[in-house]
Amino acid sequence: MPLPPFMKKIYLTSDMHVCVEVLDLSHNDLTSLGVVLPRLRELLLSGNKMLALPSPWKTPNLELLVVTTNALSDFSPNDLRPFGRLRELHAGGNNFLCSCSFVAFMATALSGATVEGTGAGGVGVCLTDDPDSYVCDSPLWVRGEKVGWVKFSVVDCHRLAFVASLCGVSLLTAGLLAALLHRLHVLWYLRMMWAWLSANRSARRRRCRQDRSRLLGNDDAVSDSSRFSYDAFVSYSEQDADWVEHFLVPELEEDSSSQDAPLSLCLHKRDFLPGKWIVDNILIPMENSRRTVFVLSGHFVRSDWCRYELEFSHLRMFQGDQDEAAILVLLEPLGEKDVPRRFCRLRRMMSSRTFLQWPRDEQGREEFWSSLRAAVRWRD
Numbered sequence: 001m002p003l004p005p006f007m008k009k010i011y012l013t014s015d016m017h018v019c020v021e022v023l024d025l026s027h028n029d030l031t032s033l034g035v036v037l038p039r040l041r042e043l044l045l046s047g048n049k050m051l052a053l054p055s056p057w058k059t060p061n062l063e064l065l066v067v068t069t070n071a072l073s074d075f076s077p078n079d080l081r082p083f084g085r086l087r088e089l090h091a092g093g094n095n096f097l098c099s100c101s102f103v104a105f106m107a108t109a110l111s112g113a114t115v116e117g118t119g120a121g122g123v124g125v126c127l128t129d130d131p132d133s134y135v136c137d138s139p140l141w142v143r144g145e146k147v148g149w150v151k152f153s154v155v156d157c158h159r160l161a162f163v164a165s166l167c168g169v170s171l172l173t174a175g176l177l178a179a180l181l182h183r184l185h186v187l188w189y190l191r192m193m194w195a196w197l198s199a200n201r202s203a204r205r206r207r208c209r210q211d212r213s214r215l216l217g218n219d220d221a222v223s224d225s226s227r228f229s230y231d232a233f234v235s236y237s238e239q240d241a242d243w244v245e246h247f248l249v250p251e252l253e254e255d256s257s258s259q260d261a262p263l264s265l266c267l268h269k270r271d272f273l274p275g276k277w278i279v280d281n282i283l284i285p286m287e288n289s290r291r292t293v294f295v296l297s298g299h300f301v302r303s304d305w306c307r308y309e310l311e312f313s314h315l316r317m318f319q320g321d322q323d324e325a326a327i328l329v330l331l332e333p334l335g336e337k338d339v340p341r342r343f344c345r346l347r348r349m350m351s352s353r354t355f356l357q358w359p360r361d362e363q364g365r366e367e368f369w370s371s372l373r374a375a376v377r378w379r380d
Contacts, residue, residue, distance in 0.1 A: 026066075033058065045070065046090075056082035068129065069093035073137075074102045080125050089125050092133025098142050100157035103150050106134060110148045229288040230266040232327070232376045236295035237303045240331060241269065243358075244295060251369045252376070263376055265293075290325070291376050296355075297331040301338050327375050328355035 021039050027047035033054040037043075042064040043054065050070040056062070063085050072094040080086060096102065110131040127134075134147040142150050155162045181187055232252075236244050244267065252263040266289055272281040286292060294300075328350065339347050356372055359365055 053079055056084075059083075061085050064088045066090040067094075068133070071095065073097040074099065076101065076105060083125070086125050088128050090129040091127065092129045092131075094134075095137035096134065096147060097138050098136035098145075098147060098150055100152050103147060103152060106147045110134060228290045229264070230271075230285060231263040231289070232291040232293045233266045233286050233289035234293045234295065237297060237299035239299035239303075240295055240297055243331060248293075248295070252373065260373070260377065263373065291327055292325055293327045293329060293372075293376070295329050295331060296334055298334065298338065301334070327372070328353075329358065329372070330355055331358045 018039060020037050022042045023037065023040055024044040025033075025048070026044050030045065030048040031050060033043075033045070036058045038060060040059045040062055043059060043062055044066045045054070046066050046068045048067075048070050050067055050072060052072065053065070053067065053075055054062075062083055065083070065086060065088070068090050070093075072091060074097050075091065080089070109125075109127045131148050132146055136142045136145050136147055136150060234244060234248065249265060249267070253265055254262065266285040268281070271285065272278075326349070334350075339350065341347070356368060356375070359368055
């Protein structure tokens with residue numbers, strides 16, 4: 001029973017310290033036990049304000065400890081191990097902080113199993129009071145739950161490790177994705193696609209204006225011949241620039257022996273506008289050119305930039321009826337396998353359509369130039 005008010009302070013003589021084996025200090029608002037009781041076997045501290053278990057070195061022979069309805073937040077095997085002889089513990093009715101380690105420990109302890117330790121003399125402690133008296137006070141989402149019923153996920157118990165792992169996996173995935181996008185030039189192709197769509201919209205709007213002008217009988221309607229700024233857009237590798245400048249340009253633009261008017265060619269080295277986005281510098285001249293001449297060679301198919309131009313042409317020229325706008329000129333023997341696989345339409349064109357082969361001997365060149373001029377001038 002509780003001590004009367006005038007006996008709240010207990011004074012034990014040295015002989016009593018040695019002799020006491022059973023001590024009941026329940027309901028006395030105690031926060032700690034400051035006396036050494038070497039022979040004490042049973043200690044009852046229910047209904048006090050104990051924040052932690054009594055110091056084990058003060059009660060080395062303790063076998064039964066009752067600390068129900070105190071202010072304990074948790075305890076662990078490390079707290080019980082120093083009690084070398086403790087066999088029974090009653091700790092229900094406290095406001096427990098249900099951490100992952102505490103819940104895991106109590107799952108074993110409340111099942112009736114003996115909590116074994118490795119300290120001197122070993123420890124085998126059983127929680128013999130009502131398991132339902134062990135209730136969580138925090139965290140909030142488990143408040144009021146019985147400790148034995150609480151289940152935490154791996155994320156709850158290892159949140160820092162989970163977040164670190166998740167961040168690591170996310171960074172690795174982002175890195176791999178960035179490397180893949182860079183490897184496949186996806187971002188470049190997206191920009192190219194947007195530019196191509198914009199160019200197509202502009203072309204459709206221009207054709208609609210021309211059609212309306214024709215229907216209205218406007219004499220200023222743009223004719224098919226004046227709609228194009230160039231007869232041909234020339235796509236070639238920088239390593240083949242000498243052939244383009246010393247053979248192609250003089251024959252098509254500067255030839256005075258032909259009865260027809262000279263052709264107008266668009267060359268990136270000469271006609272691209274400085275400071276303008278390179279995609280616009282390609283797509284707009286392609287849109288304004290009647291034909292596209294591809295000067296194919298080993299340099300061309302090995303050049304990343306030429307692959308971009310092939311992609312532009314794949315979108316602009318190799319769609320539906322637009323295949324006829326492309327003219328293939330082979331400077332050297334080039335097999336289908338030498339063309340990148342993703343340009344499947346170009347590979348099919350090389351295997352199913354005729355193309356112009358640059359002759360090494362002088363005798364076949366006159367026919368070559370005649371055929372090329374005719375192909376460029378040919379009207380859809």
